[in-house]
Amino acid sequence: MAITPHLSPKPRVLVVGGGYGGYHVAKRLQKKIRDRGGIVTVVDPNSYLTYQPFLPEVVGGSIEARHALVDLRSHLRHSEVIQGKVVEIKHAGKTATIEGPEGMTFDLPYQDVVVTAGADSRVFPIEGLGEAGIGLKRIEEAVSLRNQILERIESAALMTDADERRRAMTFVVVGGGFAGAELIGEIEDLVRTAISKNPRLAQSDARVVLIEAMGRIMPEVTEEQAEAVVEEFRARGIEVLLNTSLSSAVDNHLKLVNMSDQSDAGSFYADTLVWTAGVAANKLAKSTDFPVEERGRIEVTPTLQVSDGQGGVAEGAWAAGDVAAVPDLTGDGPGGFCVPNAQHAGRQAARLAENLMAVRFGEGAVEEYYHKSLGTVAGMGVGKGVGNPLGIELSGVAAWLGHRFYHNYAMPSLERSSRVLGGWINEIIFGKDTTQVKELETPHNAFREAAGLERLPNRMDVKKEASDA
Incomplete structure (x- = not known):
């Protein structure tokens, strides 16, 4: 269902992805773009950033789950935050198609786009x-x-x-x-x-x-x-x-x-x-009109501008983080590209923000991203x-x-x-907290039982039934 939501009509820097890279790009740009009459818009399926290096400690119980998250609305107060999924980018017309939480879709115009959609799990075709x-x-x-x-x-x-x-x-x-x-x-x-x-x-x-x-x-x-x-x-x-x-x-x-x-x-x-x-670049990369390399990442120059595929750059298009094939000028990266980690994503975000301001407003100089791993x-x-x-x-x-x-x-x-x-x-x-929170997948079961209804099966119930069969 197509809709036209009430969104800012100001010239927009669209940040696709509110993860580590996208968050830092928006954080650095939001006030600068606002002061020049524009707006930074962040689109992500979640309303929060997940700090992925902390996920193992969430499993272990050293970190409370909510504390590994950063609420985008609380910390990007000068940005426009949209909880939704970018399903297509048509840079030729400078529009992105957004799918909202309930399946509604709409086109969002932009002046500049920054793709920081991150990566997905790389899953092999193993039966079961x-x-x-x-x-x-x-x-x-x-x-x-x-x-x-x-x-x-x-x-x-x-x-x-x-x-x-x-x-x-x-x-x-x-x-x-x-x-x-x-x-x-x-x-x-x-x-x-x-x-x-x-x-x-x-x-x-x-x-x-x-x-x-x-x-x-x-x-x-x-x-x-x-x-x-x-x-x-x-x-x-x-x-x-x-x-x-x-x-x-x-x-x-x-x-x-x-x-x-x-x-x-x-x-x-x-x-x-x-x-x-392992990880694989976000599938969104292939739903754009940007050039994509063999591993599914968007091709970018060392200045983090999206390549036009002909030796130049696509005006108003930027990418960083796991979704981008960022050249590693130190020569240390496998295949000549930066490895996908938070250390690179955060530093790329800082350089990208500076370069965008230099290109769009003539403030400062455009520099190549160079970072030797610490x-x-x-x-x-x-x-x-x-x-x-x-x-x-x-x-x-x-x-x-x-x-x-x-x-x-x-x-x-x-x-x-x-x-x-x-x-x-x-x-x-x-000491370590080993408290188990039960029925997360089926929280309505207690009420269903009280109402005289059958319990809904959870993941382990389904596995047990399959094993017994």
């Missing part, structure tokens, strides 16, 4: 994966995963069937990059703590597995550091399966393949399967971590503290970073 797995790109996934883990532990404590209990207590992460390594560490911490509080369970009841198709994990750190992390994981009881790939997940029966010779690498059942095996740090449970900030190799508590310091600093807004810090302090004082 879509039904059995869950990703870790959204806050809803992190909250659901946390509660599923705790629910499976509580249910397993009352199971008498050994196979059913083993399946419930098996937790698997596919993908050994930073996200997967951080997540598996947080899951092991959470599982171990929850079991310690339940006398009907033993630590040996749990099976925590990390599956990685390559011969090593965490390509962002040195090989020696990656090997040390694997040794530490195994010392914590985490199974690390290298050179191993998932070939099927039908009915949560995970079948594995040895990547060296494509031989059978065994199989087992697991109720909890998390997919963190290194990386990862937290893998309380007091555990690895990293190489500024070329200094860290591990254990030092890396864990470095991870928390950097990401708390990078978290947008003092208000949000203060809430996160408060949660960390509470965890140190009072």
Whole structure:
């Protein structure tokens, strides 16, 4: 249904995506554009930014879910915020088609467009994966995963069937990059703590597995550091399966393949399967009239202007972050492009905002984006971590503290970073919170029962019915 909503008629800088890059672009531009008679409009399906580096800690319970979010309306007060999805960009006519929450669509004119739509999970065509797995790109996934883990532990404590209990207590992460390594560490911490509080369970009841198709994990750190992390994981009881790939997940029966010779690498059942095996550019990139490279990212120049495909730039079009193929002028990036992470997205946003003001209003000079990585740090449970900030190799508590310091600093807004810090302090004082919030998928069931109606099945009920069948 086409509508014409009441929106500002002022010349518009349209920011597509309210994630880390889009938020920082809007934050830097909103007052400057307003003072020159225009308006910054941010369009995102959510009314908040998700700080994705904190998602593993949301799963682990170190951070309250809401504190990993930044409300766009509260922190972009001088911008126009639209909760909706950009489904098409026609830059030739400088309009974007927006789909609202209830399916209504409308065309939004703009003067300049900034595409910072981020990335989606890169999912391979593995049979059963879509039904059995869950990703870790959204806050809803992190909250659901946390509660599923705790629910499976509580249910397993009352199971008498050994196979059913083993399946419930098996937790698997596919993908050994930073996200997967951080997540598996947080899951092991959470599982171990929850079991310690339940006398009907033993630590040996749990099976925590990390599956990685390559011969090593965490390509962002040195090989020696990656090997040390694997040794530490195994010392914590985490199974690390290298050179191993998932070939099927039908009915949560995970079948594995040895990547060296494509031989059978065994199989087992697991109720909890998390997919963190990489990211892919947002599909929106292919719904524009901008040139897109082979990995589905919008082609941009080092000044973060969208390429016109003929050696020039598309006037009034910009892109940054995971959705853009940004040249890495340091020469360090794989394939010659910047890696998709928050460190680059935030810095690209700052350079893009300055360049847009230079091109549109002649203020300042247009400069190329150049940033040599400061290194990386990862937290893998309380007091555990690895990293190489500024070329200094860290591990254990030092890396864990470095991870928390950097990401708390990078978290947008003092208000949000203060809430996160408060949660960390509470965890140190009072210990890990293992409270489970039940029935998130079916919150109406209690009322339905009171009204004499049947309960609605949740995700685990559906899985159990499929398994029994």
